[in-house]
Amino acid sequence: MEVVDAIKNRYSVRGFLNKEVEKDTVKKIIELAKMAPSGVNCQPWKIYVVMGDARDSLVAEALSKVDAGKMDKEEYAVYPSERPDWYKARQRAAGFGLYKALGIERDDMAGRLEQGRKNYEFFGAPVGIFITVNKALGSNGWGYVGHMVQTLCLAAVNEGLGTCLQEAWAGFPQLVRKHVDYGDDEILWCGIALGYPDEKHRANSFRTDREDFDNYAKIIE
Ligand SMILES: Cc1cc2nc3c(=O)[nH]c(=O)nc-3n(C[C@H](O)[C@H](O)[C@H](O)COP(=O)(O)O)c2cc1C
Incomplete structure (x- = not known):
């Protein structure tokens, strides 16, 4: 697959x-992801994969905690405390666009919560991935890890797979640590659902838009 096609075909x-992903395919994607650049080539990422029984037991525990309203304390602020208007507008467009595709009305809070709950079963994906950032780097390190994550997502598309990044898992740092044993010097950034896309699923009919060139880029000559 051409790189440009992988970029264009990736979506959440x-x-x-309900189709397993071969362990070798998962390893191949992760081996490609590490080719991402990072300052001084420090590679401040760690990747933890859960599949099979390990995935199922984590999902079962996460769902029971969600249903009991017992989330962990977040290790970082997923959402800004002050949301500027442009952020709110994009957040609403992404959320309501998805709900519309799923037939969930704007005031259907139960339906919205049910969709949010699906994060903790990886939206039915057979493979769950967790990404951590080494704490030593501070905010600059998160950018480096972002390069790796996007490379991973594109490598997945090349294998006919789909991904959804999930900061929803930032609500369960202790639970995830219990299951994957990430180190004290790491911070859990996000999860990633990985599997074969169900093209007929209503959620997958939704695509987000992007700003026009002049709204985010400027060429000065
Ligand atoms: C770091 C990160 C975390 C995200 N967390 C979630 C999440 O928890 N649940 C979810 O449904 N989507 C999540 N998303 C997906 C975004 O909503 C999505 O990338 C954005 O709306 C653009 O849509 P696209 O990925 O289809 O191009 C996340 C994306 C990123 C980059």
Whole structure:
């Protein structure tokens, strides 16, 4: 697959086929992801994969905690405390666009919560991935890890797979640590659902838009 096609075909997949992903395919994607650049080549990322029984037991525990309203204390602020108007507008467009595709009305809070709950079963994906950032680097390190994550997502598309990044898992740092044993010098950034996209799933009919060139870029000659 051409790189440009992988870039264009990637989107957040929120409905997966009940089809296993070969462990070798997962390893291949992760081996490609590490080719991402990082300042001084420090590679401040760690990747933890759960599949099979390990995935199922984590999902079962996460869902029971969600249903009991017992989230962990977040290790970083997922959302800004002050949301500027442009942020709110984009957040609403992304959220309501997805709900519309799923037939969830704006005032249907139960339906919205149910969709949010699906994060903790990886939207039905057979593979869950967790990404941590080494704490030593501070904010600059998160950018480096972002390069790796996007490379991973593009490598997945190349294998006919889909991904959804999930900061929802930032609500469960202790639970995830219990299951994957990430180090004290790492901070859990996000999860990633990985699997074969269910093209017929209503959630997957939704695509986000992007700003026009002049609204985010400027060429000065
Ligand atoms: C770091 C990160 C965390 C995200 N967390 C979630 C999440 O918890 N749940 C979810 O449904 N989507 C999540 N998303 C997906 C974004 O909503 C999505 O990338 C954005 O709306 C653009 O849509 P696209 O990925 O389809 O191009 C996350 C994206 C990123 C980059």
